[in-house]
Amino acid sequence: MNFGNRIMNYKEDILNDLGELIAIKSVSCENAAETEKALDYILGRAKDMGFAVKKTGKVAGHAEYGSGEEIAAVLAHVDVVPSGDNWSIDPFTLTEKDGRLYGRGIVDDKGPAIIALYCLKALKDSGIIPKRRIRIIFGAAEEIGMNDMETYFSEEEYPTMAFTPDSDYGICVCEKGIMQLEISSATHDGTILTEFQSGGAVNAVPSKAYALVDCTESEDNRLRRFADAKPGEYDFIYTMDGLVIFAKGRAAHASVPEQGLNSAAHLIRILADNFGESVLGSLCGFIDNAIGTQTNGEALGIACCDEKSGALTVNLGRVDIGENISRALIDIRYPVSADSSAIFEEIKKRAESEGLQVKLMNHEPPLSADSDCPIISILSDAYESVIGVKPELYSTGGGTYARTLNNRGVAFGPAFPGDETHIHDADEGISTENFWKHAQICLQAVKNMSE
Template sequence: MYDQALKQNKDSMIQSLQELIKIKSVREPAKGDMPFGEGIQKSLEYILALGEKMGFKTKNIDNYAGYIEFGEGKEMIGVLCHLDVVPEGDNWTFNPYGGEISEGKLYGRGTLDNKGPAIASLYAMKTLKDSGFIPKKRIRLILGTNEESGSACIKHYLSKEEKPSVAFSPDADFPVIHGEMGIIVFDLERTFEDADPDGGIEILSLKGGNAPNMVPDYAEAKLLETKPIKEIVEAYNATRNAHIDYTKEGEYTILKSHGISAHGSTPEKGVNAISQLVGLLDLIDIQIGDQSNFIRFLANHIGMDTDGKNMGVGLDDAYNALVLNLGMIDLDQNSGKVTINIRYPITLKELKIKLGIDNTVRGTYIEMKNWKCAPPLFFPPSHPLVETLMNVYREKTGDIDSKPITIGGGTYARSMPNAVAFGALFPGAVDTMHQKDEYIVIDDLYKMTDIFTLAIKKLSE
């Protein structure tokens, strides 16, 4: 009943996504009444204005979040999206905020995570409205603004607005996500008090990473080279398939580690530039002391591994195995701090992970700080919401063999009752979320809009 309306909206949908991508919505310090910075504010204002232009009711909730609503009724169907993006990182082929199209793909930070699905959801609502559909329940597209850095936006929304009766978040994968792993973010910190001037190489600084939930694609160390290491760097690159550049800046040696970014929930898909550099430093004769002990701890207990085994948390269950990402490091001659992101299996308890790490760091003078945990989310595959969305997916794709899945990623579904993630990455598609040259296949954008249109229709009938 809505096919013609869907076709008519295709060109304007692409244009809207391009315009939204051109707004750099990375979190910045608060500015006036903009809690997450000017770029995020502009993204929120843009999409709310777009929704209003389409004839929908809109509301800005104190610049923390907003919504676009269609229809009347006591019950409400929620679609949960976010407008903020992780930092772009380095080495893009395309402008990360250009919205460029090449060979059927639209490039830019946020095209998959999560601006593309947000635009698809909005145009799904417009498609239903244009086709004359009258929902029996309100349909509300809820738009958060700091999902990538704490989700204070949704907490604020929930303090001011009602919860949906049922909801989905197109911020993961198809077909349907019936379970999300627990997410832990924490720091390991140590103050460096003792150093032995034994003639070893001095590490003046070591920095890398943009966000805990990104595999860092760049890290840099500044050294005072008391003995030559250039040949060691070359051998390390050759034997470990590493990419570390050796350069001199006056008396200082600069080591630049190049990795491959990936989402923190799938660190095995990337190459961790911090871990790569720490592994090299572990092999050279660095000055003995608290600093070198901290670096060697990271090399021995994390290294290039992503399964957490050497940190004492190599755990799994029937659904998933734990994954660990060393996301950020900030180290100088006085102190060192790393930020770690863990995704833990659905059936396990947070305390088990905390005890495992505590046992590993005990006696090292390394402290665990800033511990934050989002518990797992789980619905049985037989849950009515899961079954409804699975039926929509099967009807639209013809894929009758796929089953609901669990993931390491975390979505807004955790924050609402009766909510699951639904899309937007199709099985077999290349996942470029949190990576350089993030893109969405334009045909997939059309396809997901069609799926969301039917899903919203079914849930609101």
């Protein structure tokens, strides 16, 4: 029997603590106080278990067991994204239903955070003396740009090996670079488009868009015919201020924008088709010309691809146009071999030629771990001892803490291929069987790292 199996002795305690952690509404983009409460909760549990605990600022901390020069770490986060609508259960109540566990954060990443802590406990309870210090590092600002790890590593040393259970199985050895940009103009110079709003977080494909248009009834009829022939759903309402259009597309994560239907890009396309770009203003003109409904950056002149990481992606994440505002946010995920400054300069050149400003809001450099670095064989063995086969090495456009580790760590689990976990969406959940499989792999991995 593998060592990882011992995590099953803590089943009830894990579910109990997880229920309490999920009940804390630690939505980092909305409520910093609740988010810190979640961090304090898990650090408090670690302290109860007898571990050395340290908090770094209000956004990070760790529990440590063992001694030695080196550090091996598991990194997990206790903040979550907003629940959104359309849940079939209460998002902040851990619920088991039809063989699945549900709740905001059950997969991303509160479940893995609690499991990682109990792995440390299982190691200690088994009397294992690790050859290196084993740390479970907790962050509380992962979903809002990962500055938490910047804070943490400004005070703490880097682990020599680490993994973060915040992605999919097998082992993610390559993460694309992420650039988030704001494109804006000082004033909105459109004549017919009065207002436009779409999207929230830049790292999601917006599923809803709204436009207020100053137009005649005959133009309205033509617009409806255009809209009928396009993907997405459109509702038209006449108001005293003009014609209101609601567009509905399909949300997706910005790392896979091709899986969504961008309501903002499609609505702008319809408006441009009908009225021409010039009356929509320079920002909408740029969006329609340089981004459009594409997700590969071709129109922007930045499309590229490499074998290790795949193709560049572009997501139009948010558009705000009104009397005093005219801005769009875009999220670009570029392959590890691409030149990020060349991409930025190309976009800047294009936008500035249309009289727009470009600001780099956030840049996370890519991760590319060598396939022969020790953590990969350690994790590979752990996976094999529980599942029976070697895990695949893969690449993602998603961003995890792994990229904050100077190529010394990777993402590993917790989601298994084929299990629709709906992270960042309604009904986030995981099959109960897979949840415990992950727990076993995680403990086995922690044990292997201790040797």
